[in-house]
Amino acid sequence: MTTPTWLAADWGTSNMRLWAMGACGAVLGERTSDKGMGDLNPNAFEGVLIDVAGDWLTSARTVVACGMVGSRQGWVEAPYQTAPCAVSPDTMVQAPTTHEDLIVHIIPGVRQTNPADVMRGEETQIAGFLAQNDGWDGVLCLPGTHTKWVHVSAGEIVSFRTFMTGEMFALLSGHSVLRHSIADCGWNEDTFLTALSDAMSKPEALAARLFSIRAGQLVAGTDTVTARAHLSGLLIGAELAAAKPYWLGQRVAIIGADAVCAPYVSGLTAQGVPAPRADATTMTLAGIKAAHALLKG
Amino acid sequence: MTTPTWLAADWGTSNMRLWAMGACGAVLGERTSDKGMGDLNPNAFEGVLIDVAGDWLTSARTVVACGMVGSRQGWVEAPYQTAPCAVSPDTMVQAPTTHEDLIVHIIPGVRQTNPADVMRGEETQIAGFLAQNDGWDGVLCLPGTHTKWVHVSAGEIVSFRTFMTGEMFALLSGHSVLRHSIADCGWNEDTFLTALSDAMSKPEALAARLFSIRAGQLVAGTDTVTARAHLSGLLIGAELAAAKPYWLGQRVAIIGADAVCAPYVSGLTAQGVPAPRADATTMTLAGIKAAHALLKG
Numbered sequence: 001m002t003t004p005t006w007l008a009a010d011w012g013t014s015n016m017r018l019w020a021m022g023a024c025g026a027v028l029g030e031r032t033s034d035k036g037m038g039d040l041n042p043n044a045f046e047g048v049l050i051d052v053a054g055d056w057l058t059s060a061r062t063v064v065a066c067g068m069v070g071s072r073q074g075w076v077e078a079p080y081q082t083a084p085c086a087v088s089p090d091t092m093v094q095a096p097t098t099h100e101d102l103i104v105h106i107i108p109g110v111r112q113t114n115p116a117d118v119m120r121g122e123e124t125q126i127a128g129f130l131a132q133n134d135g136w137d138g139v140l141c142l143p144g145t146h147t148k149w150v151h152v153s154a155g156e157i158v159s160f161r162t163f164m165t166g167e168m169f170a171l172l173s174g175h176s177v178l179r180h181s182i183a184d185c186g187w188n189e190d191t192f193l194t195a196l197s198d199a200m201s202k203p204e205a206l207a208a209r210l211f212s213i214r215a216g217q218l219v220a221g222t223d224t225v226t227a228r229a230h231l232s233g234l235l236i237g238a239e240l241a242a243a244k245p246y247w248l249g250q251r252v253a254i255i256g257a258d259a260v261c262a263p264y265v266s267g268l269t270a271q272g273v274p275a276p277r278a279d280a281t282t283m284t285l286a287g288i289k290a291a292h293a294l295l296k297g
Numbered sequence: 298m299t300t301p302t303w304l305a306a307d308w309g310t311s312n313m314r315l316w317a318m319g320a321c322g323a324v325l326g327e328r329t330s331d332k333g334m335g336d337l338n339p340n341a342f343e344g345v346l347i348d349v350a351g352d353w354l355t356s357a358r359t360v361v362a363c364g365m366v367g368s369r370q371g372w373v374e375a376p377y378q379t380a381p382c383a384v385s386p387d388t389m390v391q392a393p394t395t396h397e398d399l400i401v402h403i404i405p406g407v408r409q410t411n412p413a414d415v416m417r418g419e420e421t422q423i424a425g426f427l428a429q430n431d432g433w434d435g436v437l438c439l440p441g442t443h444t445k446w447v448h449v450s451a452g453e454i455v456s457f458r459t460f461m462t463g464e465m466f467a468l469l470s471g472h473s474v475l476r477h478s479i480a481d482c483g484w485n486e487d488t489f490l491t492a493l494s495d496a497m498s499k500p501e502a503l504a505a506r507l508f509s510i511r512a513g514q515l516v517a518g519t520d521t522v523t524a525r526a527h528l529s530g531l532l533i534g535a536e537l538a539a540a541k542p543y544w545l546g547q548r549v550a551i552i553g554a555d556a557v558c559a560p561y562v563s564g565l566t567a568q569g570v571p572a573p574r575a576d577a578t579t580m581t582l583a584g585i586k587a588a589h590a591l592l593k594g
Contacts, residue, residue, distance in 0.1 A: 080516075115505075116512040146474070146508055162512065163504040164473065171468040176461065177443070203501030204538035207460040208412075211443055215413040215459065219377075241501035 128286030138251030186225035199237025425583030435548030483522035496534025
């Protein structure tokens, strides 16, 4: 195996992914850990990194990391850049280390003043997407627990908006009166598209339509797989209604894992908006590589 | 103490309230239990009733009950009446008892076919309200975990719609990324009314505005009491936008406890709709008394 020269880390709230990088940007190895930011005190990060990196540290002493590791509760706070701002970070923040020859650079998140909004981690996926799609102009949608819609132009994050759609799906399907009505998996595309269309045309009725899912089971015996697609359609439909300025007449691309992106692709296609998909992990790594290239100046 | 002649029970998912009733409708005593429907198997209800009623059963052997006790998972299913239907129940269902001289009548809930909806317990509050406001015509709003808007005319429940607003407030403030941003109590009326107005004018932006509460704390240091009023305003504003056909130009009354009704009264007043309030427990008891009167023919 070629010797790693630096390490790339995607360190989020619930887990951490580490790559050993070769001199020419080749990925020499990949390791993961469930020691996410959420479980760690600031002084615990270095030990976790050393444990996971192990022998890689013999040759690689520079780490570039993105994600919640740079939040106020993380290893060290990497203060947000304020949008509009360059997709490539102006400055990274060095985390304090006890091993002096271990240098850890953390990519800052991006904040927006009005409306108030924040991202941490997605900015790196966006930088990766731009690194792979030079000069790209348009809107990136990053579905997830907190879905981001981001307007990118001339190499800048112009504006963005976060929707709690994924978290609401998890809360409603796992913890609300709907929890016995929603299957864990399975899909009904017709139901999804109908619910999406209903929600887009009358998005204010969300809280009533949510209860209708439960009532539909009691009154009409609706099955739980249909209910799952129904819930997803209602929530994503409300989101698409609100995010219309982001996608209507715009060039759109979606960054994320296939399962979480599929309903967005389907919903946007139904609005006549083609939305090619890029893989989130690939974009994250590309973004960290771009940040590492900046370091070398 | 005068001898009770019958008992009234409000038996919900999480607790049970029992009243000893005198011959002329006087309340002779009140007891409560935390043995709600949610914790009980069908064959456990009778024992709980006997424990709570105790000495009252010496003279009172008839019980009239409303609430989730009559659901499919309750003591015995009291099948829904289908709206439009009379506010007074046509038929009550008798629960099976091992003590043959103990007669328990359960008030049925109300369902609606399209849009699918159900209520169980609220129909009794509505009957109580009509018993105290003879000939009343208009809309009743019953705020709670699952807020109901009910169109009542000529002694009938014409149509109704349930909103999961209360449950969404509990999930978001207790279990989402907002949980550290929302105070347990406290209020800011200006923030509430502004958020309500924002949500009513653009209700589809709910999921984005929810995340803004968290971002507002990170970016602008918004305090948690303000955030609580903000969350309440967004959710109730979206509900009022969707429930507009129920309240616009209608005579409206609100049934519920003061704390849960106050934001609705305030929000409706801001729309120029006066909304007098009636107490939920008082209405429940009045509704059970009306059902008991029907029994006697």
